[in-house]
Amino acid sequence: MPHDFKATRRVEFSDTDMAGIVHFSAFFRYFETVEHAFIRSLGFSVILPGMEPPMGFPRVHASCDYRRPLRFEDLVELHLLVAEKTRRKLTYQIRFRRLEPGPVEEVAVGKLVVVCVQKTPEGGMRSVDIPEALASQIEVAPPNLLALPE
Secondary structure, three states: OOOEEEEEEEOOHHHEOOOOEEOHHHHHHHHHHHHHHHHHHOOOOOEEOOOOOOEEOOEEEEEEEEOOOOEOOOEEEEEEEEEEEOOOEEEEEEEEEEEEOOOOEEEEEEEEEEEOEEEOOOOOEEEOOOOHHHHOOOOOOOHHHHOOOO
16 A cells, blocks of 8 residues: 655746746645645545545645755655545645755655545535545555654
8 A cells, every 4th residue: 555656847037036946835836736636546646536525635734844945946856755644634745856956865845734624415524434445555655664764
């Protein structure tokens, strides 16, 4: 069962600020890039079609610690690790490593918490268990992988 997933992306000009550095808010879009790719790799989407009423995974927490800047056209690896899994919630640790230009180095570490919800007849949302077909494919990463380098 998967407990991690990696994706890469090239920093776009629109991701950068006036100093030519990736704006802090772009990292949160990168969270979604790797989270959506991880869920798709399991044969699902973050919006669970075919469920009535519809289900999805809104964010309830997002944070990021920045260590080094990324710049336009850098190639960055997005490494998602499942840090916690409950019946209704997934917590991801997301590590960002610049691959190009070298040297390869960690540039940021993020945390994303999502909760499985279903629309109520009144139009609101309520938390529900993650569907077993998806939950059964996800496991928590081993502690040694989740340990952050100093």
